[in-house]
Amino acid sequence: MVPVAQAEDPPTAAEMDWRPRAELPVEAARNLPSFCQGGYLQPASVVGAASESGQPGDLPLSASGLSARYEMDSELYLRGDVRIQQGPFAVTGDEARYDQASGRVSIQGPLTSRGDGFLLTGERADYSADTGYLDIRMATFLLHGPEMRGSAAQLARTSDNRVQIGQGQLTTCAPGQNDWSIVASEIELDQAEGVGTAKHVRLQIKDIPVFYWPYASFPIDDRRKSGFLYPAFGSSNAGNGGFLAVPYYFNLAPDYDATLTPQFISGRGLFTEVEGRYLSDFGQSDLQLGYAGNDREYADEVPGEDGERWGLDFTTEARFNRNWTGYGDYSAVSDNDYLSDLNRSLSISQDTHLLRRGGVRYRDDHQMLEAYLSGYQTISDFIADADRPYSQLPNVLYSGETDLGPLTLGLDSQYTFFYRDNDDLTGLDQANGQRLRAIPEIALPLRALWGYVRPSVGVDYTRYELDDYGLGDPRIDRTVPVAEWDSGLYFDRKSSLFDVPYNQTLEPRLYYAWADADADQSMIPDFDTALRPFSFSELFRPNRFSGGDRVGDTNQLTVALTSRFNDLLTGRERARFSLGQVQYFDDREVTLDGEGAADSSDSPLAGEMVLRPVEGLEMRTSGLWEPRTSKTQEGRSQLVFHSEDYRYLASVGHTYRRNEFEQSDIGGVVPVSDRVSLIGRWAFDSELDRTVGSLAGLEYNNCCWSVQLVHQNYLTDEEELQSRVLFQIELKGLGGSGGSSRQISEAIIGFDERERRRFGER
Missing domain, CATH: 2.60.450.10 (Lipopolysaccharide (LPS) transport protein A like domain)
Structure with missing residues (x-):
């Protein structure tokens, strides 16, 4: 059969x-x-095929x-x-x-x-x-x-x-x-x-x-x-247990929407976050809120607190026309631990100060005007009252220049009213008040294909009118004449390396600065000033202080040399080497909190190096080397690699400051198969002889879903190493749960680009 x-x-x-x-x-x-x-x-034959239309x-x-x-x-x-x-x-x-x-x-x-x-x-x-x-x-x-x-x-x-x-x-x-x-x-x-x-x-x-x-x-x-989004679940930020969040998206109109996310956190109770977005003809505004009516764990930990906690972040941008723009950024939280305990969606980092700023800006080809109000909320228990930043109510900046034949007239100016609650402080720390600063300048810029020279003279004028100032006349005037000479030459030659044509430049530069500032500025409050960290870019600044409360005295000459290697096929800069040093002709005597004075006749050698030998590989190093002692004062080196598709990521870094700190870090993502990748980062402090951060985990991908699971150690404000488990599940077409990607992106360079490409760039 x-x-x-x-x-x-x-x-x-x-x-x-x-x-x-x-x-x-x-x-x-x-x-x-x-x-x-x-x-x-x-x-x-089917794609885009035309056919008759109408009722069947x-x-x-x-x-x-x-x-x-x-x-x-x-x-x-x-x-x-x-x-x-x-x-x-x-x-x-x-x-x-x-x-x-x-x-x-x-x-x-x-x-x-x-x-x-x-x-x-x-x-x-x-x-x-x-x-x-x-x-x-x-x-x-x-x-x-x-x-x-x-x-x-x-x-x-x-x-x-x-x-x-x-x-x-x-x-x-x-x-x-x-x-x-x-x-x-x-x-x-x-x-x-x-x-x-x-x-x-x-x-x-x-x-x-x-x-x-x-x-x-x-x-x-x-x-x-509109509709429910994929639920999120995992371990809470405080490590106290699990959480479950069920977000709901409201597509209210083409120009505004909202997302409501009620969630239950083990040990803390109900916590709700809401985000609203509005797009106008001028720009976009975003409002994010978080609220917990009764955080049981927080109420138990902090005597006298009832457990009610909240967070807020508002940002807006507006472009009124070609020249005028407006902006606003306001963040606030109910307590110093809100961000570390509860926050999942507020787009504010866990800094020590939360910024509140709003203003307008005008800009054209020759001038810029900006006016804004700004303030801060300090959310660290370890910052003294005297170190808290001042609010600027307001801060108005104007800069512009105009040509007068071969000469250029320029003006940089700023008016600021500084305010801080200083009732518990004394001396200079108690002062509030107004500061007007104006720096008019006249320059003769001369340029050619082979080089440039720009001599200039100016005056740095500052006037203070102070409140709660008990050290003398509250009206202070300071006038500092300033002269600069900036010049450089360009040499270049064409050659080839490994059959790749390139152009090499040689760029010597001379920069002279002189400022006749009064050595004793100790009677002036410190509203917004700091001593700039010395680096290669600082070789070409006349003032070693940032902000407006100190003008450094100087008489110095900078000698520097830069060489670049540009790929003539792609136009990309493949390498750059820079080295320079300052020669001082007078001692520096102006100080800020006892820092800034020096009597050396020269600075450390400051250098930078950038190498991009192939696409996806970049090596950067910068540092200061003291010729007298033949020792490195400080340095920062970093190597970053990624493959074309960002499947492979690697970074190695080292930061050093003599007699202060030394840290090393290594991180990356390495595929062990087409679908499985290892994720890791480790940071070690040699001075403390301890790990100060680590992250280790794995990622699995296939064409319809992925999962990331990592374990993270991180250093708290109390310098204690705490642990948490982070994860993210992504179902293609349905979205994801968890939230590991944000923390991994902060730890590993290039990971955010990798996330964007995983399912979006098909």
Whole structure:
């Protein structure tokens, strides 16, 4: 007896258009992440194909098959390679019956219906030529844009862009790879609106249900849609246990939206965050709020506190016209520990001072005017009252220049009213008041292809009118004449290295500065001034102090040399070497808090080096070397590498300051397979002889989901090393939970670009 051959199951919609990596067009394969084994490819004849438009009942219906039987004014029966088309709708199958009276077409499969961006298959279907309604039994479907595929006991295509699914399952994983899927009793996909909805939804990992929603709404493209976002869960920032957050997105209007995120944190209770965004004709504004009505752990830890905690961050930008812009940034928290204990979404870093600033700015080709109000909230218990920054109420800056024949007249000016609550302070620390500073300058800039020279003279004038100042006359005037001479030459030659043509420059530079400042400025308060750290860029500044409360006395000459190597094929700077030193002709006597004075006749040698030998590799080093002692005073070196696709990341750094600190750090991301990568960073302080930070974990990627799991040690303000576990799960098409990426991006250079490319740059 000859066995009867069993018919193979017809391919699903996804299997029909799936192509392994080797069969994809070159450009599509190049853009495919390494952890993806293939992608979907529509037939070229379908993409962007034009067709008739209009209501289905107004469009002609065409039908063809290998054989046909026609009953006049009754029924058309087709068999073998059947094709039915009406406007943009087309379906193929084995058999079809067309009832002329009802306009109904019954199609026996296996059948397929294809359009630009979608493919449907099934066992049998009913189609209405009058309404365009298509009902398919035992169907599979594929949406090419979001790479979403699935199956259904019943699938109805109610219009060109709308699909209704009964007892369906969908996923963005490759065919035959149901790592995760959404199973629902009813699913509706609206391509016109870019959204899907589902009832009685189960999230399955493999075939195991892990979560249930009675109703869900989710995007199927990049457009915004109101609805619940993917829940977030993990360990709380305080390490006290877990948290669960269920965000809801409100797409209120094209120009504004909001996200509400209630969450429960173990040991702390209910905590809610909300973010609102508004886009006007002038610019964008963002408001973020966080609120906990009764943080039980905080109330237990801090006597006298009731557990009510909040955080706020507001930013706005506005461009009124080509020259005028406005901006605002306001941050505030209820207590010093809010950011470390609770914050998950406020876009403010855990600094010691939170900035509040708002103002306007005017800028054109010759001048700049800016006026703003600024203040701070200090959120560290370790900063003394005398070290807290002053508010500037207001700060007005103006700078401009104009040409007078070969001469240039310039003016830099600033008016500031400084205020701080100094009731508990004495002496200079108690003062508030106004400061007006103006620096007019006249210069003779001369330039040529081979070099430049710019001599200039100016006056640095400052006037104070002080309050709560008990050390003499509260009106203080300071006038400092300043002279500068800046000059340089350009030499270049063309050559080649490893068959790559390049241009090498040699750029000697002489810079002279003289400022006749009064050595004793100790009666002037310190509102915003600090001694600048010495580096190569400081070789060309006349004032060694930042801010406006000290003007350094100087009589100095800088001699410096820079050489660059520019790739003539790409125009990229492949290498730069810079070295310089200051020769002092007089002692420096002006000080700030006892610092800034010196009697040496020369400075340390200051140098910088940047190497970019190949794309993705950069080495930077800078430092100070003291010739007299033949010892390095300070240095910073860093090597950063990334592959073209950012799968490989590596950074090595070393920072040193003689007799103060020395730290080394190493970090990177290294793939151990196409799908698994190791993540790590380690920072060590040689002076403390201890680890001051570490991060270690792994990342798994495939084409439909990814997970990051890392363990982090970090140093607190109390110099204690604490630990936490961070993770992030990403289901392609549904979003993610957790929040490891932000902390990893802060630790490893290039990781944020890697995240952007993982699923976004396909």
